[in-house]
Amino acid sequence: MPHLLIVDDEPAVRELIAEIAGDDGYTVAHAGDIRQARIQIDRQKPDVVLLDMQLPDGDGMEFWKELALGDTQVVFITGFSSVDSAIEALRCGAVDYLLKPVSLRRLRGVLSELKEMLTRQPEPGAQNCFTKMIGNSRAMQLLCAHIEKVAPTQATVLLVGESGTGKELAAEAIHLASPRHKQPFMPINCGAISPNLIESELFGHEKGSFTGADRQHKGYFERARGGTLFLDEITEMSMELQVRLLRVLETGRFMRVGTHEETVADVRVIAATNRNPEQAVSNGTLREDLYHRLSVFPLELPPLREREDDILLLAEHFLRHLNEEGRTQKAFSPEALKAMREYTWPGNIRELRNYVYRSYILADDVIKGDFNSFELESRSPGWGSEILVPVGVPLADANRQLILATLKQCGGVKKTAAEMLGISLKTLYNRLEEYGATDDIDQPSSTLR
Incomplete structure (x- = not known):
């Protein structure tokens, strides 16, 4: 049976959650503050923690970061909701974020899904099969x-x-x-x-x-x-x-x-x-x-625009790898996070990765998301910039400039570029092969395909 630790300073909330969790097949432990939570964790490591973000003796989120329980799932509870707190909860690896008064239907759904995930028997070789597929949606x-x-x-x-x-x-x-x-x-x-x-x-x-x-x-x-x-x-x-x-x-x-x-x-x-x-x-x-x-x-496979807050999880994932490689500590500003959440990402994960990479290169310490041509904003399928072709340039050369410029403007996403150019994807591939440009654009990535 999965073991649940409830950390909340309201006894009535703890008792209600404990009753629901017990009916769903959990063993349950209680804690009213961080000190009691440490004692319960020492006694038995929980599989799931329901953690209030504001506790009498400290910040629940900071407490969770300090614990670093990699195999334990956390669901944060708060009576003071904000976009920033929701984003920070996701950064901490929370599987969900519940508002007080807690919806009993939502709570039952979360506990049921977590129990199914924890008790599911892995198929042969399945232990690490999803390590590259980032997302909790x-x-x-x-x-x-x-x-x-x-x-x-x-x-x-x-x-x-x-x-x-x-x-x-x-x-x-x-x-x-x-x-x-x-x-x-x-x-x-x-x-x-x-x-x-x-x-x-x-x-x-x-x-x-x-x-x-x-x-x-x-x-x-x-x-x-x-x-x-x-x-x-x-x-x-x-x-x-x-x-x-x-x-x-x-x-x-x-x-x-x-x-x-x-x-x-x-x-x-x-x-x-x-x-x-x-x-x-x-x-x-x-x-x-x-x-x-x-x-x-x-x-x-769902498009990125239908994957809720996975956008921010993926963006943080890409940035973390870039920080590790470059030995930096760059971070997204709240404005950049808001812009990424609101953008529709027609190029999906590949476009998001490219945006994070470009923004990382341009930023000093904070990625603000306001880098002129890299700025995130809603765009129609026909958006674009101008290219200048001198009179007398052979038509084949003009076509080459137009195709490569369009592909670059689309972030290397061939399908989007082909649609904008009004040609088939196969024709685009043939043109890129003629130009010798297939090796430089839209290469497969270990985290994107």
Whole structure:
């Protein structure tokens, strides 16, 4: 049974919470102040602490920081609500923030969710599968719960979500929580590989199978043997290759380019797209039979604007890593935190990370969020700045300047840039490959895909 410590100076509040928690299967300890709380923690380390922010002998939040109980979940209680106190509670790692008089329905819901999380038995390899997926919002909790359900199976998974929502991280979490977690996890961006090379990259080729094939090459399906293959931007794959992929998924076998010998494909396939897959089927960019084969278990990743206070948790996470790397102690101002909460983040987590990085570079000690072109404000999809192109510049050069400037203005988010330019994402990738700019923009990150 999970153990709950209630720290509040009002005996009636403690007794009411204790009764509700006891009915929900908790063992309960009481404390009316910080001194009593220390005694109770020494007697038995709690799994959950309900902690009043203002106590007779000190500040509850400062007391929690001092304790540094990494494995214990904390829910702060206060009778004096403010935006600053809510933000500070999130910084302290609180899973929730309750106002007095405490809503009994809200309290029951919080205790029930925490109990389910604490008593849930992890699947093989699941202990650290969510370490890179930052967030406590209801949308993220639901996503993680679905990942834990599907991970132990062999079902193919189709991840759907806007660009920058963390699809590669979700795919990696499925892999880490699966029986295959000790074998390779290999991500492939189907839109970033040349159409002429992707078949060889996936299935490999034999020596002499085409011009330049001077040795045998093992493709991703062989190199990921026993593990998981993540096919990102699946709608950018050619129709011919989609047919071959469908056959591999149905038969469990494939052939290297230049041979007729079949090889067993011992991999789990997870695919992803930032498009509406049903619309992609209608548009003819995704085969219907392949779509149904991939979406045995579809998962939709929530955009950042629907993840409540995860925005500030992620921003603090990125800033903490930058401070550790740079040995600095920079912090966000209340104005910057407010601006980040109010912004809609069309580029999702990737855009937020880029904003934090730029702001960190420009700030001295405090990130104020007022850096001219980096300032957060609501913008329509058509916002932008001007570029000057001299008369007589070849059209191809003008197009290049426009595309690269638009991509930079969009924070490196290719989907947004393509929409602004009125071209397909595939066309944008082809142009960037021509310009030799694919390595400098929108690179995958261990914390973002």
